[in-house]
Amino acid sequence: MLERLEMEGVGPSPRLSFEFAPRLNLLTGDNGLGKTFVLELAWWALTRSWDAVPALPRQDWVGRPSVTGVLRGPDGLIELGPRMEAVYNGHLMAVPGEALTLYARVDGSFSLWDYLRNGRRYGHAPATNLPAYDFTPDELWNRLEKDGRTVCNGLLYDWVTWQIKNSSPFHRLKRVLEVLSPGAHESLIPGEPTRISIEDVRDIPTLQMPYGLVPLTHASAAVKRIVGLAYLLVWAWEEHVRAAEFFKVPVTDRIVLLVDEMESHLHPRWQRLILPSLLEVVRALREDVKVQVIAVTHSPLVLASAEPLFDEAQDALFMFDLVGQEVQATKAQWRPRGDANAWLTSEVFDLKEPRSVEAEQAITAAKAALKDPNLPIEEVRRIHNELYRVLRDTDPFWPRWLARAEAAGIDP
Template sequence: MLERLEMEGVGPSPRLSFEFAPRLNLLTGDNGLGKTFVLELAWWALTRHWDDAPSLRRADWKGRSFIAADIRGVNSRTHIHHELGAQDVQIFVPPENGLTVYARVDGSFSLWDRIRNGRRDGHSLVPSLPAYDFTPDELWNRLEKDGRTLCNGLIHDWVAWQIKNAEPFQRLKKVLAALSPGAHEPLVPGEPTRISIDDVRDIPTLQMPYGVVPLTHASAAVKRIVGLAYLLVWAWEEHVRAAEFRNEPVTDHIVLLVDELESHLHPRWQRLILPSLLEVVRALREDVKVQVIAVTHSPLVLASAEPLFDEAQDALFMFDLVDREVQATKAEWRPRGDANAWLTSEVFDLKEPRSVEAEQAITAAKAALKDPNLPIEEVRRIHNALYRVLRDTDPFWPRWLARAEAAGIDP
């Protein structure tokens, strides 16, 4: 579990620091303020693996640049301190028996398993094999490296598990059920099918309300969620096998890093995905704990967190641009009640949960309500603007009509 992450002279801000909660951590804020960057550094801290180029020192930074983190395992804590530009000779000890899964917004995934991706060097663990990095195509078809097959891929494994009715397939069905968009549209496997005379593979299918759909023809949302479900089950199965092979205990916790949790999902699904993620790990094993660090721009995701949010286990971090500097602060949790209230809260900073034109018209109308001496021509202009952009059932009308009538305007 990642307890703390700190960076100085790195990324979009001179200094950022996070004290992560043990269960749920939500990162929200405007685009381009570094939320994905924080996920990348969290991934590095947990795995000591860079997916792309290492984080770069800020060009305008005169002091030392470093990344630091505290990680808690089953029986120990690990501190990492990495200075950019300095030779890092510290032996990295990953958290005991941890699994870390990183779901990116482009449909790619990364996985790090302490047992499979680490080897013993004396009494410590040091990185051995690189993490498993999956492009969308590799996740579905096969992941290979240096002539070795690291993963057979979703299409092959799903069908093989299903034909044998093996335990992984039963686990996959439970995970799919947990991640489904609702009881009206459950993710239920159908019978594998051929989709072309030029492709000899049997392709997994889903039983949708309107018929059976091959996974290769599914929507982007379904593909992303199904890919996550498969990766979790495959990672767990291979972790258990590796633990047996090396005679080591199976992990009791998983860390999930998810970028743009709501990506591709219908609003109805957005309301369910966060509670589902917290529950889905129980489909792997009842006693496994999960820490989620997720980026979201969705007020529905935040509204869905209200019934389950526990300040002792969960945290909300807001990214803001203040005086040309990015700041990330842990927000005091306060339920808002609905998505509109979240939109107009300090989290999203919208004045109105409406169109830009409606917001402008209402802003002008609110100012007019405070000015009894406004010329009737201006009151009429505002009234006409409201009439163009608001429905007659809009809750703002009762506030405005008394002002319009006082100015002699026929509503």
Template sequence: MEDSDGRVLCNGLIRDWVYWQLRHADSFTRLCEVLEILSPDAQEPLKPGEPTRVGLDDARDIPTLAMPYGLVPLTQASAGVRRVVSLGYLLVWAWEEHLRATKVLGEAPTDHIVLLIDEVEAHLHPRWQRLILPALLKVVQSLRPDVKVQIIAVTHSPLVLASMEPLFNTDEDALFMFDLVGSEVKVSKADWRPRGDANAWLTSEVFDLKEPRSVEAERAITEARAALKNPQLPIEEVKRIHNDLYRLLKDTDPFWPRWLARAEAAGIDP
């Protein structure tokens, strides 16, 4: 990557990865450690393999990942894998360049790191969404054990928020919400409290969903709740609501116990 004056600022993931793997053992070891921390699980570790060529029209040696089903060139990996690997590389590259700069300037390495990341869950499987933010904290702390870390992350994933419940410190951490009010975006600080699971986060003020279900199921349950409060509702309407619930909800849905007494009172066979 070059700046406007033609100066090379960064060699890029592919070139640096292969160079580190072949010539710069310390940097490559650090990259391997970071990728291991960022891996989705022990069954699918982000473990580098030997570089390879991917075509006759590409003279580059391409990094690979040793997956359980074989070597996968990084350029042909899934979007989620490429994104996490790129993030891991950028963290290692930035830290390595910082250490080199401090030597040139005769300064001590920083003890503060600020990381800004947008849509932290993008392209990731739900299993990986539960791990990514805690893993990023471990990665940054692995660069320097005594470092003070501030991560500013944007997310639309309830699993990301649920994953932070064991780590969230109300004295140091904060959750902010961005809401469109009229034609302006309003920023407000949310009261943090553990909610236990992703469904509870979805139905909180953070995501503003009435139900963690399909739109059709939400409408049916909304009508059913109104029917519970209206004993004068015509039987035909109660039957229609019951049929909608029967079509949209599983037999084990926790809403059924609340509804069945109303259905029986209307003479409907559950």
């Protein structure tokens, strides 16, 4: 698990530091402030492999840039030096931690790191020369190959194979899909595989929808992302268990999930459920597995959904803000807001009103008019007409305004 991450001379700010909570960490803020960059560095700290390209030093930085961190392993804290060497009790370690790490990106691609299969383990030869399993959306669904070897059969093949055999991975997949479903009335339930074309001889997995069977290749973007996450969790766990049996070592009890924009593609109803589901889903793999989630979100519904389960001893919220020309990331004091609108108008999202831009401008002008009894009646009338244009007649702002309008002789 990642406890601390510090960076100097790289990224959107000269210096940033994070003290991550052991269970849930939410990163929020405006676009382009470096939240995904922090996920990339978290991935590097946990796996010692870059997702795409290494972080570049800032052009204005004088001196040597550095990224340092601290992991919590089963035997205690592990410090990561400026070049991310893992040091424990003064000795370099080949493997920085003992957790499965899964990174879900917003474009539907995934990366997976397994300390048993993607690196050395205390004198054993590497299980594979892959620094990590990096899946494009196509490779996740169809096949991942490396140097002419198939290292993952892909979702379409494995799902059907597991289902035909009625194997334990298929039953585990069904449990994971149930946990990640958008609701009790819209459960992600596997149907019978089907062929979709006479030119394509493959059997394609399906989902049982209220209106009939839907081949996964025809599913929505939201369903594809969630199904991809479900499959990769199960596949990673099954392969990890096999590797543990091969090396005759214990199976891990730790999983780290890095998720960029967890609400991407999801209906608001699903946005309210996805965060609790992520915390719960690892129990479908094994009851005693601990999970750490580091996730980026722009959704007030996601934050509202965290209120019943947020525990300041285990969870943290980080806000990214642009202050002058410098990005600052601060650990926010957790305070329940009650609903999504209250989150939108909090310091987390900084909206004046949870309405359209035109409505916000009209209400701002009306609030100023409420404080100015000497405002010309023509201006009061203009504000009233604009409110009438952009607000519904049931808007809660009307009672505050109508008394002012009547005082100016305006017929409501």
